[in-house]
Amino acid sequence: MKKSVPTIRDVAAAAGVSTATVSKFVNGAQRFSPPVEDTIKRVIAELGYRSNPLAQSMITGRTKTVGLSVLDISNPHFTSIVKGANRVAQAHGYTVLLVDTEENPDRERHLLEALSRRVDGMLVFSRLQEAELGWLVEMDRPLVFFGRMPGLEMPTVAGDDQRAAYMLTRHLVTQGHRRFAYLGFSRSRRDEERRDGVRECLAAHGQQLTVYDTDSPSSLEGERICSSIMLGAEHPDALICYNDLMALGFMKAAQTLGFRLPGDMSVAGFDNIQFGNYSSPALTTVDLQSERMGATAMEKLLAIIDGKPTERCTRIEPQLILRASTSCRT
Template identity: 55%
Template sequence: MEKKSAPTIKDVAAAANVSIATVSKYINRTKRFTPDVEARLADAIRELGYHSNPLARSMITGRSKTLGLSIPDMHNQYFAGLVQGANRVAMKHGYSLLLVDSEESASRERQLLEDLCMRVDGLMIHSKLRDEEMAWIDELTKPLVFFDRREGWGKKQIDSYNREAAYMVASHLVKAGHRHVAYIGFDKSRADEERYAGAQACLEENGLALQRFNTEVSSPQEGSRLCSKIMLGPEPVDAVICFNDMIAIGFLKEAAELGFSVPADCSVVGFDNIPFCDYVTPALTSVDMGGERIGEIATQRLIDILSGQESQAELPEPRLILRKSTSSRQPDNG
């Protein structure tokens, strides 16, 4: 049996009794027609089962209808929510989403973004790199939206509430009676600088010090590695603020194995409010940064840039989700 060939744009034109140019303009939305003509075109496309060729369409319009999204760590569930939000908005507007994972590597991130730039209409970049490590970014020729605050980089960024969120966490711990607080950070990340500064500012206002520890990667293994150093160290600790939930989960596991009780011996807080927070023991107090909504806003902003419009959406404010890994205690005199 001879295989039936796929319908072409010429077939659609014949069925709708219009020119091939009219079909092309209708499919690519470069021109509107009368309701009667558009109805005939829609009927012909549906009855023939015609699907436009994205590659051919991009050659005609100069647009691929694809957006690029770069994230630093596929294993972190926070980014799963962000990707879901981004993909939802992209699909709504007829775009595909092309995702890459930089794996927190500066050299890998540059190569990925340079390659991705050639295949998409615009890029959304969630980078942990600092400004001085990204001087090359100006060489990219497509519209860009960043997921964090970049001084002097214009409106192509999603502002962040990292400093405010960390200040909120520290304030809650101080009001709950904690006086010996440690921070486990990830100094390769821009967000870490703001979170540490927010927590430190709050504690200084209350006459308290903030011990700092640093991870090599933002993983449960690193949280576990630092737990014994902190809990068995020479300086007492009654609360630990972790850069993210992944680190906090590792800390909780190791604390239990060392024989410590959380939160009786030490309260623990993370950032991102990933789904695992409800399933560890004890359930982890965390800051919900609104990752899924941020993904939606960033994608809408990029699409608006591509269409020459202004975005109006405001970012969600961080929310402290209290669970069993934190509790109140009587302030001591230390």
């Protein structure tokens, strides 16, 4: 005969308290004397009682689920962010509901609005400009946004992209590079910050920057645009790419065309994805601490959900990672 599943009434009867007392204890709604709490804990363990998540959400008004919106889960940068966020969520008893907007701003609002109805709070990446994001602030959900949002009263976690780009460019300048190019993705808010960091450093050293744009921040785009950069009248001797994926695609195509890296050109990127350490040559990059960014954002969101104070904007410090894809000019 199948053993019946213990209920909250069974726990209350065995502990000699009311079902309301057990419910408040299980859901953390009220504290009781140590003897009462010890008795309830013991009975729960003996009976093997498991609370019903749906019933809990009806009592507390919480789903114990948080939403995370990313732009492209196939990009290892976002994968690391998800890993960090999920680790913190699990440690606090939350489940992460993931949405990949697939770089599609037309679907983004619909997906985020649908997600907001199913979670206690959200972590959001977006390609939309600040003027297009006012509706996010008006949502009746705790929210943390990835990236700088100076024009909106919204909690954020961001890397210091402009400083990261300045650091990388300064390193290349000190190596003796003189012809700089930036391979960017202008649809991204972070692209402008990175490009500005490169320009700021070059201006301080009296140098110019050539800018190329792409249709997507992917290895395929880096590979596609390579010939137009390398087979011109005079190619750059240093190329800074918007991210590591573009840099890796570019390097593959450049080597196929017969160029030596970094002998003919130094190449660098951003994000410090794992693949960059195993390319040939290994890729110089800036580590924007993707996993830490995800964990920090989730900690901030859970604090907001619990009504705890938190700083409005948290900055994650970048770290320059030097590898063989950049070298001194002779």
